[in-house]
Amino acid sequence: MSQITGFFSELKTSFDNLSQSIQSFLNTIEAIRSFLKILFSIIPLDLFLVLIFSLVLVYLFNTISPTTTRLNYTLGVLIISVLRAFFHQTLSQTWNLGPVSLTAIFLLIPAYLVSSLRFGFYFLKKFRNEKMNSIQKISKQGSITFKNHFIL
Numbered sequence: 001m002s003q004i005t006g007f008f009s010e011l012k013t014s015f016d017n018l019s020q021s022i023q024s025f026l027n028t029i030e031a032i033r034s035f036l037k038i039l040f041s042i043i044p045l046d047l048f049l050v051l052i053f054s055l056v057l058v059y060l061f062n063t064i065s066p067t068t069t070r071l072n073y074t075l076g077v078l079i080i081s082v083l084r085a086f087f088h089q090t091l092s093q094t095w096n097l098g099p100v101s102l103t104a105i106f107l108l109i110p111a112y113l114v115s116s117l118r119f120g121f122y123f124l125k126k127f128r129n130e131k132m133n134s135i136q137k138i139s140k141q142g143s144i145t146f147k148n149h150f151i152l
Helices: 002-042 045-064 069-092 097-141
Strands: none
Touching: 045 069, 045 097, 069 097
16 A cells, blocks of 8 residues: 555656646746847847848858858848848738838948948048148148148
């Protein structure tokens, strides 16, 4: 009789442990779900998916041509955006180019922002140097006196 009672008590203990494990797993799933809900309320899901799939393409393109990483990233984003627009048109029979374009632009801005700023600063510096040189030429001619002012 004690063997039967011991068996059922071990069975109950195992069932309680299994129940606790399942409850812990469900709590973890709920925490992950709430985190993803908060994350995707901040970052749209389509932006996240385009980024993930374009990074896969960038990895493949970089194995072929590792020296042109920005071009590879641009091609990856554009290819995934075109595929996204095509699949959206196939499923809903409407073209959804506005959000697709905004997503692509939002992903490409950081890639080109630094080089655009460098380009702008280069021309600003060139313009400033030309202006300084023209002022120095005028001051050498004697029409104005130049007193080392920084002019932008």
